[in-house]
Amino acid sequence: MNRQKIAKAIYKLDAWLESMRNEQGYTGPISHWWASCLLYSGPMIDWRYEGIISGYLNLHRITQNTRWLSRAITAGDDICQAQLPSGKFFNSSFQVGPIEGGTPHEAAVDVALLELATYLKEMNDDRWEKYYRTAGLNLKEYYLSELWQGEAFLDQHWNNTLVPNKNATAIEALLLYQTLSGDSMETYVFKAVEVIFRGQVLDNSLRHGGVVHLGTGKHQLAIGIYTARIVGAMVRLYEQYPNPEYRRSFQAMGEFLLRLINEHGTYFGYYPHGKLIRCPNWISPSGDVLRALLVLQPHMNIPQNKIEQLVKVLFTNQHASGGIATAYKLDKKGAKYLLKSELPDFRDVLPVVGWCDKTFRALTLLATAEAMNSALSEIGHNSYHEMDCTWNKQLCLYVEDTKEIHLTAVDGKKTLYQWRKGEWYPKIYRL
Amino acid sequence: MKTPFDPYAIYNHYSLEIACYWLHQKQPQSIRLCTDNADIVIAIARRLMWTKQLIVETENIVTALQNHLNLKTTLYQPNMVVEAAFVPFSRQMYPIQPIAQWLVVVGENSFSYKSLLYPGQVGDNVFALKSWFEKRYRITDKVSLLEPYSMLRWSIASLAGSRFPSIHFQMGQRALDNIYVRNYLWWSGYIIVMIGEQIYEQAKNR
Numbered sequence: 001m002n003r004q005k006i007a008k009a010i011y012k013l014d015a016w017l018e019s020m021r022n023e024q025g026y027t028g029p030i031s032h033w034w035a036s037c038l039l040y041s042g043p044m045i046d047w048r049y050e051g052i053i054s055g056y057l058n059l060h061r062i063t064q065n066t067r068w069l070s071r072a073i074t075a076g077d078d079i080c081q082a083q084l085p086s087g088k089f090f091n092s093s094f095q096v097g098p099i100e101g102g103t104p105h106e107a108a109v110d111v112a113l114l115e116l117a118t119y120l121k122e123m124n125d126d127r128w129e130k131y132y133r134t135a136g137l138n139l140k141e142y143y144l145s146e147l148w149q150g151e152a153f154l155d156q157h158w159n160n161t162l163v164p165n166k167n168a169t170a171i172e173a174l175l176l177y178q179t180l181s182g183d184s185m186e187t188y189v190f191k192a193v194e195v196i197f198r199g200q201v202l203d204n205s206l207r208h209g210g211v212v213h214l215g216t217g218k219h220q221l222a223i224g225i226y227t228a229r230i231v232g233a234m235v236r237l238y239e240q241y242p243n244p245e246y247r248r249s250f251q252a253m254g255e256f257l258l259r260l261i262n263e264h265g266t267y268f269g270y271y272p273h274g275k276l277i278r279c280p281n282w283i284s285p286s287g288d289v290l291r292a293l294l295v296l297q298p299h300m301n302i303p304q305n306k307i308e309q310l311v312k313v314l315f316t317n318q319h320a321s322g323g324i325a326t327a328y329k330l331d332k333k334g335a336k337y338l339l340k341s342e343l344p345d346f347r348d349v350l351p352v353v354g355w356c357d358k359t360f361r362a363l364t365l366l367a368t369a370e371a372m373n374s375a376l377s378e379i380g381h382n383s384y385h386e387m388d389c390t391w392n393k394q395l396c397l398y399v400e401d402t403k404e405i406h407l408t409a410v411d412g413k414k415t416l417y418q419w420r421k422g423e424w425y426p427k428i429y430r431l
Numbered sequence: 432m433k434t435p436f437d438p439y440a441i442y443n444h445y446s447l448e449i450a451c452y453w454l455h456q457k458q459p460q461s462i463r464l465c466t467d468n469a470d471i472v473i474a475i476a477r478r479l480m481w482t483k484q485l486i487v488e489t490e491n492i493v494t495a496l497q498n499h500l501n502l503k504t505t506l507y508q509p510n511m512v513v514e515a516a517f518v519p520f521s522r523q524m525y526p527i528q529p530i531a532q533w534l535v536v537v538g539e540n541s542f543s544y545k546s547l548l549y550p551g552q553v554g555d556n557v558f559a560l561k562s563w564f565e566k567r568y569r570i571t572d573k574v575s576l577l578e579p580y581s582m583l584r585w586s587i588a589s590l591a592g593s594r595f596p597s598i599h600f601q602m603g604q605r606a607l608d609n610i611y612v613r614n615y616l617w618w619s620g621y622i623i624v625m626i627g628e629q630i631y632e633q634a635k636n637r
Contacts, residue, residue, distance in 0.1 A: 035607060039448040039449065039451075039452050040448060040451070040478060042480075042481070084499065084500060084501060085498055085499070085501055086499070090477070091477055096439065096444075097444055098477040098478050099438055099439070099474070099477065100477075217593075218592065218593035219593050219596055219599075220593075271596055331604065331608075332601060333600045333601065333604050334596055334597040334599065334600025334601055334604075335597050335601065336597055392608065392609075423455075424455055424478070424480075424481045425451065425452045425455035425456070426452065427456070429452055431608075
């Protein structure tokens with residue numbers, strides 16, 4: 001594995017993430033499977049902070065360069081400033097749009113804060129308490145008071161669906177909180193893990209090992225990126241409570257994830273009866289798949305070529321601006337066939353902070369101090385990126401630099417979309 | 432329709448989004464939120480915290496925003512000068528149009544599929560709304576949401592269900608991708624959103 005290339009990709013991602021900030025935090029439009037949020041583009045305190053803070057902490061751990069710790073602290077301060085009187089976080093609902101109470105986003109934000117608090121506490125830095133208190137308030141006032149219903153954490157207080165990956169992120173936050181506070185969270189953790197077991201497919205089919213997103217109702221979709229997020233939680237749980245059942249479960253998830261990796265990213269998942277969902281093929285969200293494979297390595301055989309294949313996809317799709325494309329064929333969502341000759345959709349090429357953080361975090365797990373130091377001198381300043389894509393079957397030109405994202409219909413040269421980085425809404429929206 | 436405001440509902444979410452986008456384009460320094468419904472004001476305020484001054488109609492709303500979003504707002508006083516006014520689902524509370532340079536209005540339309548499902552329960556309509564708006568403002572942009580083609584796409588998505596899942600997801604996607612309608616059918620959408628400039632202001636600017 002070329003560590004130098006990994007280090008360069010990390011520096012470019014760092015520069016891109018900085019370009020997406022305003023005074024309140026990280027901004028930007030969002031594309032996703034469920035829906036895309038292309039109008040509101042202002043600050044959101046959602047799961048983007050998990051990958052950003054964990055990634056910067058990984059870099060500081062490896063290099064001891066204070067630049068990285070200071071980035072993590074700045075991100076932690078964004079969150080603390082955005083905590084609402086209810087304990088929830090301002091505009092935490094990612095693709096749903098500007099509204100608080102997003103799941104698993106608020107738990108993911110807690111994971112970020114608690115990882116930061118743990119790291120600072122280990123360094124005898126008193127600032128840890130601020131981040132610990134902010135996460136503790138959210139967990140107690142929102143997760144334990146509003147979302148806990150005796151059996152598991154609800155999707156929302158008004159929605160009885162029990163979503164496995166959302167419970168998994170809550171488990172991660174509670175395990176971190178338990179370690180820092182000394183208060184037992186076992187009652188919640190051991191019940192929430194049952195939701196994951198109930199959602200996991202163990203039938204020796206192609207879906208074997210995948211976890212069904214129970215919020216997809218009759219569609220019963222076994223989704224790769226959500227299964228990957230569960231792996232992170234299950235491995236963390238197993239390391240504290242070495243129950244062989246957990247190990248068997250995450251090993252099966254690992255096998256499922258390996259089946260989804262392809263030369264262009266990771267397939268979305270499977271329909272019931274083992275039909276593969278090829279569209280969208282995830283790119284930057286596959287960072288969570290890469291992270292899952294890396295944390296699984298001590299526990300099962302993960303072929304190195306699969307990791308290298310995924311890293312290569314991420315490199316290939318990194319824009320000159322540093323951001324990484326989200327997917328291929330979000331406009332054909334749910335399709336079982338992928339025509340690789342078609343141009344990507346605007347939403348595909350759009351880099352999204354709440355997806356790129358996942359790639360950023362995963363790549364930092366592969367970084368070395370030596371490569372990070374030597375790559376520093378090679379970082380260039382070219383951040384202009386342009387490529388063809390489509391919107392509603394029109395041929396378009398996507399352009400991004402440090403200041404803005406711009407989409408123009410080639411025929412007629414009409415601007416369809418223009419967003420100045422850091423702004424709360426696009427300047428032009430004609431999609 | 433007198434139901435509690437649901438900020439997650441597609442028609443509420445997308446109508447507030449386009450209205451706030453238009454407001455952001457104009458960059459007013461003060462925005463008056465013309466409704467007595469605190470839930471609607473909270474949903475809008477989350478999107479407008481870039482402006483210098485948010486002005487609300489009641490003390491209760493000032494308190495609700497402070498308690499909910501930690502946001503300080505100003506209570507509206509008669510003759511207060513505001514740059515933009517936003518009338519969300521509350522047009523009938525204002526027989527006389529609020530005064531501002533820019534006005535944005537979101538309203539329901541009884542000439543839509545909704546009246547087929549709930550006859551007589553949709554309290555406003557596109558023509559009354561437009562006529563009310565144009566007494567003081569010239570419309571500069573308008574869209575509607577959930578017009579017949581959009582409802583057709585949703586219906587196909589719903590019928591396809593889990594038996595034809597790829598049709599279900601792709602039709603749902605197309606419905607969302609085409610949610611804002613500006614064409615000749617705009618008058619038939621369930622939700623109407625308009626922005627306009629005050630006629631007097633236009634004359635002044637000329």
